[in-house]
Amino acid sequence: MAAYHRPSELTEALEILAAAPVTVAAGCTDLYPATQAKALPGDILDITAIDALRGIAREDACWRIGAATTWTDVLNADLPATFDGLKLAAREVGSVQIQNAGTVAGNLCTASPAGDGAPCLLTLDASVEVQSAHGRRVVPLSSFLIGARRVELQAGEMVTGILVPAAAGAGGGDFLKLGARKYLVISIAMAAARIDVADGAIREAALAIGACSPVATRLPALEDALRGVALAEAAARVTGEMVAPVLSPIDDIRGDAAYRVEAATELMRRLLARCAARRMEAAA
Amino acid sequence: MNRPFGKCQMRVNGAETPFAAAPGRRLSEVLREDLGLTGTKVGCDAGDCGACTVLLDGAAVCACLTPSVRADGAEVVTVEGLGALVPRLQRSFLRHGAAQCGICTPGMLVAAAGLLRGTPAPDRAEVEEALGGVLCRCTGYAKIVDAVCDSAFEADPGEASPGPAAGAAVGARLERLDGGPKVTGAEMYGADHLPEGALEVRAIRSPHHAARFALGDVAAWAAAAPAPVHVFTAADIPGENLFGTIPVFVDQPALAEAHVRQRGEAVAIVVGETAALDALDFAAFPVTWQPEEAVTDLSAPLPDLHAGRPGNELIRGVVRCGDAIMALAGAAHVAEVTVDTAYVEHAYIEPEAGTAWIDGDTLVIRACTQAPVMDRDETAKVLGLPAERVRVIPAATGGGFGAKLDLSLQPLIGLAALKTGRPCRMVYSRAESMASTTKRHPARMTGRIGCDTAGRVTGMTFDGDFNTGAYASWGPTVAVRVPVHASGPYRMEHYHAVARAMHTNGPAAGAFRGFGVPQAALVQETLFDDLARAAGIDRLEFRLRNALVDGDRTVCGQRPGGIGIRDCLVALSVAWNRALAEAAAFNEAQGVVRRGVGVASCWYGCGNTGLPNPSTVRVGITAAGRLVLHQGAMDIGQGANTVVAQLCADALGLPVGQVSLVDGDTAKTPDCGKTSASRQTYVTGKAAMLAGRALRGTILAMSNMGEDAALSLEGDVLRVHDGRGSRDIRLADLPVDAHGYVLAAEETYDPPTVGLDADGQGEPYAVYGYGAQMAEVEVDTALGTVKVRRMTAAHDLGRVVNPLLAEGQVEGGIAQGLGMALMEEYVPGRTENLHDYLIPTFGDMPEIRSIFVEKPDPEGPMGVKGLGEHVLIPTAPAILNAIRHATGARITRLPALPHRVLAAIRAAR
Numbered sequence A: 001m002a003a004y005h006r007p008s009e010l011t012e013a014l015e016i017l018a019a020a021p022v023t024v025a026a027g028c029t030d031l032y033p034a035t036q037a038k039a040l041p042g043d044i045l046d047i048t049a050i051d052a053l054r055g056i057a058r059e060d061a062c063w064r065i066g067a068a069t070t071w072t073d074v075l076n077a078d079l080p081a082t083f084d085g086l087k088l089a090a091r092e093v094g095s096v097q098i099q100n101a102g103t104v105a106g107n108l109c110t111a112s113p114a115g116d117g118a119p120c121l122l123t124l125d126a127s128v129e130v131q132s133a134h135g136r137r138v139v140p141l142s143s144f145l146i147g148a149r150r151v152e153l154q155a156g157e158m159v160t161g162i163l164v165p166a167a168a169g170a171g172g173g174d175f176l177k178l179g180a181r182k183y184l185v186i187s188i189a190m191a192a193a194r195i196d197v198a199d200g201a202i203r204e205a206a207l208a209i210g211a212c213s214p215v216a217t218r219l220p221a222l223e224d225a226l227r228g229v230a231l232a233e234a235a236a237r238v239t240g241e242m243v244a245p246v247l248s249p250i251d252d253i254r255g256d257a258a259y260r261v262e263a264a265t266e267l268m269r270r271l272l273a274r275c276a277a278r279r280m281e282a283a284a
Numbered sequence B: 001m002n003r004p005f006g007k008c009q010m011r012v013n014g015a016e017t018p019f020a021a022a023p024g025r026r027l028s029e030v031l032r033e034d035l036g037l038t039g040t041k042v043g044c045d046a047g048d049c050g051a052c053t054v055l056l057d058g059a060a061v062c063a064c065l066t067p068s069v070r071a072d073g074a075e076v077v078t079v080e081g082l083g084a085l086v087p088r089l090q091r092s093f094l095r096h097g098a099a100q101c102g103i104c105t106p107g108m109l110v111a112a113a114g115l116l117r118g119t120p121a122p123d124r125a126e127v128e129e130a131l132g133g134v135l136c137r138c139t140g141y142a143k144i145v146d147a148v149c150d151s152a153f154e155a156d157p158g159e160a161s162p163g164p165a166a167g168a169a170v171g172a173r174l175e176r177l178d179g180g181p182k183v184t185g186a187e188m189y190g191a192d193h194l195p196e197g198a199l200e201v202r203a204i205r206s207p208h209h210a211a212r213f214a215l216g217d218v219a220a221w222a223a224a225a226p227a228p229v230h231v232f233t234a235a236d237i238p239g240e241n242l243f244g245t246i247p248v249f250v251d252q253p254a255l256a257e258a259h260v261r262q263r264g265e266a267v268a269i270v271v272g273e274t275a276a277l278d279a280l281d282f283a284a285f286p287v288t289w290q291p292e293e294a295v296t297d298l299s300a301p302l303p304d305l306h307a308g309r310p311g312n313e314l315i316r317g318v319v320r321c322g323d324a325i326m327a328l329a330g331a332a333h334v335a336e337v338t339v340d341t342a343y344v345e346h347a348y349i350e351p352e353a354g355t356a357w358i359d360g361d362t363l364v365i366r367a368c369t370q371a372p373v374m375d376r377d378e379t380a381k382v383l384g385l386p387a388e389r390v391r392v393i394p395a396a397t398g399g400g401f402g403a404k405l406d407l408s409l410q411p412l413i414g415l416a417a418l419k420t421g422r423p424c425r426m427v428y429s430r431a432e433s434m435a436s437t438t439k440r441h442p443a444r445m446t447g448r449i450g451c452d453t454a455g456r457v458t459g460m461t462f463d464g465d466f467n468t469g470a471y472a473s474w475g476p477t478v479a480v481r482v483p484v485h486a487s488g489p490y491r492m493e494h495y496h497a498v499a500r501a502m503h504t505n506g507p508a509a510g511a512f513r514g515f516g517v518p519q520a521a522l523v524q525e526t527l528f529d530d531l532a533r534a535a536g537i538d539r540l541e542f543r544l545r546n547a548l549v550d551g552d553r554t555v556c557g558q559r560p561g562g563i564g565i566r567d568c569l570v571a572l573s574v575a576w577n578r579a580l581a582e583a584a585a586f587n588e589a590q591g592v593v594r595r596g597v598g599v600a601s602c603w604y605g606c607g608n609t610g611l612p613n614p615s616t617v618r619v620g621i622t623a624a625g626r627l628v629l630h631q632g633a634m635d636i637g638q639g640a641n642t643v644v645a646q647l648c649a650d651a652l653g654l655p656v657g658q659v660s661l662v663d664g665d666t667a668k669t670p671d672c673g674k675t676s677a678s679r680q681t682y683v684t685g686k687a688a689m690l691a692g693r694a695l696r697g698t699i700l701a702m703s704n705m706g707e708d709a710a711l712s713l714e715g716d717v718l719r720v721h722d723g724r725g726s727r728d729i730r731l732a733d734l735p736v737d738a739h740g741y742v743l744a745a746e747e748t749y750d751p752p753t754v755g756l757d758a759d760g761q762g763e764p765y766a767v768y769g770y771g772a773q774m775a776e777v778e779v780d781t782a783l784g785t786v787k788v789r790r791m792t793a794a795h796d797l798g799r800v801v802n803p804l805l806a807e808g809q810v811e812g813g814i815a816q817g818l819g820m821a822l823m824e825e826y827v828p829g830r831t832e833n834l835h836d837y838l839i840p841t842f843g844d845m846p847e848i849r850s851i852f853v854e855k856p857d858p859e860g861p862m863g864v865k866g867l868g869e870h871v872l873i874p875t876a877p878a879i880l881n882a883i884r885h886a887t888g889a890r891i892t893r894l895p896a897l898p899h900r901v902l903a904a905i906r907a908a909r
């Protein structure tokens, strides 16, 4: 009979992880669809009873999103505007039912190219806190995600939190998702932005595209090009040349590769235009 | 902490409930199978359909994605507990007609209850957001949103409305007579019935599109199982191992023998206790596959799949009148198009499920179905039993739309029950359902239409290949129906249409709302837009000029009566002009988003094409004064139980509220044929009307009263009265007949048709229905996305028996048409789930306005025409025409996914 562990303490969870291979289970919204069985297969480490892993807390140098924090928790959390993009993403993950169960950390661990969490968290310069019975390490998200459905986790390790540095608290975040229907839809392409503006000019733009490469990716060339540019001008500066080179989309039933690049470029343009419009509104 | 099983307790619907289950067992399984709370439905086991939604400590979650251990110590609310929580919500669902088949209803209600707790009077946007995770394939969602929004204002559940008086049922906005159990969770679908001691049946299916296979030592595999299981294969089938829908084309084995022609084909069944099956390693089942080269679309030829069908042509249908080639040569304007459509999945939320058991010397099958008598006869044949030794009790059916006309699991559970002597249950997984059951035919169609300078159509040619997949199913019906209907409801003196049903290794394509006509309408209706443009005539006006009117001949040479297409088109004209003006004003801004308006028509013959399809209805009154209607037309959500009763009650002259229904149990109810071809309201409705009238005649004769006398049934006294006097019939004094009635009538009705000749000339249908829909869309010209803003649908029903249910058909049909137009594409082996196969959600539906035209049909009961399939036919072409109007993009491949729309916009520039 397979084992099912549901500890309430993190230390206990780490001991279980050290003892034998287990599947970490959070919201289970990716785990169950992967099986036709009536129960989760194999040995399970259920982390949802560990209170310390649930919720978003402001710490000295960062915000910590605990590994058992659901998308609904993100939506209900009191967070600065820089997290607005993540909140928009949270609202679009599947459905209310999925948001009530699914976790942000689980989303990253699944590492679907179309995962809605990664682009915003990349723009927030997030890192992933990984622990095992032997210690703790912090991995930048861009290194944690190593490929489609591949993450930088060793045997005996689990994700305990997602850390967003205090420095990323500046500016405002935004997010756009394109799918073939409204609810319960896997992204064809998505764009995330975090923009810090001073005196009407962009001080820092953190931009990312998802679903257009094995892992979501930042857009360094465009970010550089936008530094110092008036926010109102930013959208007009977005060109295919600045977006396409870092993408490597695939053709699938949801859209062909060429379309994806074009859509991603257009989404980024719109996202910047929306940021500018919102700022104008706020100023008015 | 490895929690021992059996120490858990949850508070379910207010009651402390201990349960013993593996901690990682899906909560949906614990609720349904272990606790018997079958109101919670399972449509996918993957979070995609939301049918399993429950409240866990107040939050809506998918029970299929919740480890049961998380319910330990928690508060769980299922649909069974809502009566205490939100009784007005359930009432509101009934009153608004928000439940059709009802399989999604528990999930909808629970999700709504979750919302209403914090937001007692939500707006539409809030409702859509909260319920967006629950799919409905029947309703088009509008009535569900209405029901939730209005629930706060619903009267107290105690106050039942009196219902229409005698003679006033037809035309009344009556809520469904069978709705109650759908909103309480009590309705019993195929998977909800688990007889004591039942074994479970699972199938071993082909992972290949085509293969030869050899079974290994099956007995040894079964013997090595941790607990006893049985394996049955084709060799165990006692009868003829072939089933089908049309006698001369029967070609599908219940269990394949040595050769599979499509993915998902069953080669064996494994039968045993559920726990025994759960412990088995199905991957180790001894079968060796020799995959063969397979082609699932029409792109390449493949070796003949069936003997006697050279070139893989199953059948071709032809309709020819006049000289189309000559007419096109002489036309002032000619337009041509080739359109490709995709496999479309029915995507009912209830995967196939049912139970079989032995009762004396009778095999009883209780499963979802659209055709109980066909199921009985075909199953009996496969199992080598005389038909009278098989009884089919229809389970509540959670949507069908055509695919549940064919046998699926009936022969498999029947075989299992016969062989083991035990009750046997089978529940298809979503993947199994999608892989193995029928689809809408993908089509490649080319059409040419010509008109003169005044915009009068002079001729049309149509040539279509319909991918009918590996087996015949209803392919012949599609091939025959398409040429009859490809003209649309328009005058065409010179016409030549050919449709071929072609075999491939794709899934068998069968019946799906419209039998090929929705595909064919794309050709004719988009070409009409081309011609109207070429002739410089408004597109609605162009259709009006060509619309059939009484006295005109159809392309089959028939002169139907009561043709209502002009009336439908005229009914759109105010909205049409408004929409055109609005779109033009909007587009003046020259923005990225452009608006467009499109229109398309439909016509559709009700019933079998030139072939008999009778229905027989029995109505009786018992000695105790119960009025009983044996209503054998399967109600799969469309409302036959209600409208057939309305027609019967009015013909009889008693209030419809007094009618008790007996379903299509083949042991109790005469055959009403299949629920397909939009025939039930017309054909069974007519039989019901005749039966009601006959019973009335008997009663009037007995009491010596005139035709205008009124009836009332009070206890066991039937009172007949008119202005002059009154007579009481004491029912208890009358003799009881073989069926248990003291007064009864049984009537059969079969539509009068004339079979088609070699040129497709004849009178294929006795009744047609008509309609026209207008789509208003918004196209994002940079992303290629399409948002349908509004649909205005005018349908001629002859006589509206029940406006509430008719609106439900329109809204649901439009949802399916919209899905077909914009997102639905089944790719065998790749989209066998509801996250890769997309159907419309709450957020994708436009505002829908239904306009009902009543141009009585001379043949239909009280003027009635059919509606069920008509509603889907114009939707996709109207949307494509609107996209074209907005952007100039001519979409010739469905679905119009964003990348295809964008490419078409580019091509048009």
Ligand SMILES: Cc1cc2nc3c(=O)[nH]c(=O)nc-3n(C[C@H](O)[C@H](O)[C@H](O)COP(=O)(O)OP(=O)(O)OC[C@H]3O[C@@H](n4cnc5c(N)ncnc54)[C@H](O)[C@@H]3O)c2cc1C
Pocket: A023, A024, A025, A026, A027, A028, A029, A030, A031, A032, A033, A047, A067, A092, A093, A094, A095, A098, A101, A102, A103, A104, A105, A106, A107, A108, A109, A110, A114, A115, A116, A117, A153, A157, A158, A159, A160, A184, A185, A186, A187, B046, B047, B048, B835
């Ligand atoms: C109907 C439906 C719709 C969906 N829609 C979307 C969508 O729109 N966008 C989107 O991005 N996703 C979507 N998803 C996918 C899924 O809901 C999300 O990825 C979710 O965030 C996963 O979180 P979870 O807690 O449920 O993960 P789980 O299923 O619990 O786990 C996912 C994976 O991560 C591992 N894991 C989880 N937590 C940890 C940890 N702390 N340490 C190490 N490994 C861990 C698990 O072992 C597993 O491999 C959808 C899923 C469903 C069923």
Ligand code: FES
Pocket: B041, B042, B043, B044, B045, B046, B047, B048, B049, B050, B051, B052, B053, B062, B063, B064, B065
């Ligand atoms: S059965 Fe749970 S979401 Fe479909």
Ligand code: FES
Pocket: B098, B099, B100, B101, B102, B103, B104, B105, B135, B136, B137, B138, B139, B349, B398, B399, B637
């Ligand atoms: S009523 Fe919603 S799926 Fe049938």
